[in-house]
Amino acid sequence: MCPLPDYSPKQLSLGPLEAEILEIIWELGAVTVKDVHDRILADPNRELAYTSVTTVLRRLTEKGWLACDKKAKAFYWRPLVTKQQAQVIKAHDQLHRFLAVGNPDVVAAFVDSLDQTSLEKLQAIAKRVQAARQAREEK
Incomplete structure (x- = not known):
């Protein structure tokens, strides 16, 4: 186990969809909304609106789990902690x-x-x- 990091998210509690999306981001690294949406919809039994993914990414950013960077015309989200x-x-x-x-x-x-x-x-x-x-x- 690694030592306690200097940075900690403002809010630790995560809902199930937030946790799932965070797991995807840890796996993929910096992602766009489309990257996450495509990964979730890869499961044929899942349905999730593109806008819902955007909302969750913004919520994770507000909670301090993610940072959002604009590159060219796209927004990329990346984890602030491993x-x-x-x-x-x-x-x-x-x-x-x-x-x-x-x-x-x-x-x-x-x-x-x-x-x-x-x-x-x-x-x-x-x-x-x-x-x-x-x-x-x-x-």
Whole structure:
């Protein structure tokens, strides 16, 4: 996993169509509305208006997920974070929300209900946190 990026979108929540279009953009890179529309309509069971794709691209731009650049007569949308960075940002946000519960008994009860594999992951995380703290102190 990569470290927490310096940039984070203004709004992390995404609707299903927003998430789908963002996945397409991560796969293709800089795209036009037509690129995204064609990709979605490649599925014969899908119908989606061209204007709906435009609306979603604008919404993702407003939320801070995409940037829009004009080249010649076309607009191109590109991601401002990679898929991996997005996963890190969302995980960081979820962890903060979980810890915001503030009641150690609730957190402990949650941890107590985990299976062995999850407990081992938590122990590995705790070891990494401790090692990172020691490395900072040594600097």
